[in-house]
Amino acid sequence: MTPTKLEYPFDGVPATGATREVAPGVAWVRMPLPFALDHINLWLLDDGEGVAIVDTGYGIDATREAWETILAGLGKPVTRIIVTHCHPDHLGLAQWLSEKTGAGVAMSLGEYLGGHALWQQLPGYDAVSMVAQFRRHGLDEARCEALARRGNAYARGVPGLPSSYRRLLDGEHLTIGGRAWRVITGYGHSPEHVSLYCEAAGVLISGDMLLPRISTNVSVYAATPDDDPLGRFLDSISGFKQLPDSVLVLPSHGNPFRNIGLRVDQLVEHHAARCADLLAACAAPRSAGEILATLFPRELDTHQVMFAMGEAIAHLNHLEHKERVRRSVGDDGVVRFVRSL
Numbered sequence: 001m002t003p004t005k006l007e008y009p010f011d012g013v014p015a016t017g018a019t020r021e022v023a024p025g026v027a028w029v030r031m032p033l034p035f036a037l038d039h040i041n042l043w044l045l046d047d048g049e050g051v052a053i054v055d056t057g058y059g060i061d062a063t064r065e066a067w068e069t070i071l072a073g074l075g076k077p078v079t080r081i082i083v084t085h086c087h088p089d090h091l092g093l094a095q096w097l098s099e100k101t102g103a104g105v106a107m108s109l110g111e112y113l114g115g116h117a118l119w120q121q122l123p124g125y126d127a128v129s130m131v132a133q134f135r136r137h138g139l140d141e142a143r144c145e146a147l148a149r150r151g152n153a154y155a156r157g158v159p160g161l162p163s164s165y166r167r168l169l170d171g172e173h174l175t176i177g178g179r180a181w182r183v184i185t186g187y188g189h190s191p192e193h194v195s196l197y198c199e200a201a202g203v204l205i206s207g208d209m210l211l212p213r214i215s216t217n218v219s220v221y222a223a224t225p226d227d228d229p230l231g232r233f234l235d236s237i238s239g240f241k242q243l244p245d246s247v248l249v250l251p252s253h254g255n256p257f258r259n260i261g262l263r264v265d266q267l268v269e270h271h272a273a274r275c276a277d278l279l280a281a282c283a284a285p286r287s288a289g290e291i292l293a294t295l296f297p298r299e300l301d302t303h304q305v306m307f308a309m310g311e312a313i314a315h316l317n318h319l320e321h322k323e324r325v326r327r328s329v330g331d332d333g334v335v336r337f338v339r340s341l
Contacts, residue, residue, distance in 0.1 A: 006258065007259055009256065009257075010255060017069035022250065025201065027044040028256070030042075043205055050078060053081045054084065055083060055207070067100075077103075083105060083111065084205070107166075114190065121154075128148075130221075134289070136334065137312075137334070146305070150302060182198075188216075209233075209240075210267075212249075220310055238268075240264055245260060279339050316337045
């Protein structure tokens with residue numbers, strides 16, 4: 001019988017600085033975030049004589065203090081630090097943990113270079129380029145100025161970056177605690193996101209590629225203004241349907257769940273509905289800034305505006321790649337999209 005709802009096998013969440021076993025040799029850690037999305041899930045994997053860490057948290061004192069408590073209670077060394085992707089809540093304290101524990105950092109090439117591009121504010125990955133892109137797509141000047149005042153927000157969450165790393169490749173198997181964990185790379189949310197699947201444990205560490213209650217942000221970088229990250233995201237998550245519904249999915253936000261195929265279907269339907277709404281809104285030429293409220297009909301703070309604009313552009317680009325809309329640039333320099341005939 002096809003599942004009709006997600007299954008959540010655990011009540012409650014671990015307290016900050018505590019751990020909770022969710023499968024043999026797999027522990028759940030929950031850290032605070034200074035945003036409306038107020039937490040991130042991290043994972044500890046038994047590695048025989050030591051412990052492997054998956055993701056590291058945002059670079060704030062509360063996270064460091066929680067890690068101090070956890071590390072003191074491990075009773076054995078950290079063997080490796082695996083980072084699913086370069087966003088600050090995942091990569092933020094990788095360098096700090098590496099220096100503190102002596103463990104090396106492992107991640108994909110795309111995420112390592114992507115993190116350095118954002119941290120160094122390279123052209124196309126810097127705040128100035130981002131604001132200029134949003135202005136071209138019709139974001140009002142007050143919101144553009146608020147984003148500009150934030151400056152390099154990435155570096156505030158990632159105080160330092162590793163200068164070397166162990167590269168992870170799609171399809172390779174990491175032996176952790178005597179069990180094989182397969183690297184599954186995904187695209188759209190970040191450059192080369194790493195999820196980890198252990199068939200023996202029946203566990204998928206999905207990172208941000210599959211979340212149970214919210215949709216993963218999919219945005220367009222100023223460096224690749226015509227890109228279709230939403231198309232690649234949808235292609236990537238479709239691969240998860242090959243895994244059994246009995247697999248326990250460990251997401252970066254929200255609670256662990258089962259029925260992975262249902263969640264993939266829900267996300268595909270969600271983005272199809274968003275695209276349908278945008279097509280209706282683009283009966284006349286509209287910019288991403290003009291249709292922002294169509295996708296996000298609520299009050300947005302400056303941090304949320306950044307994600308919302310990136311996602312609006314991503315959906316419009318996706319529709320353009322599918323030849324459902326056409327873009328034009330007006331005399332005011334603003335990019336607008338109109339439904340194709």
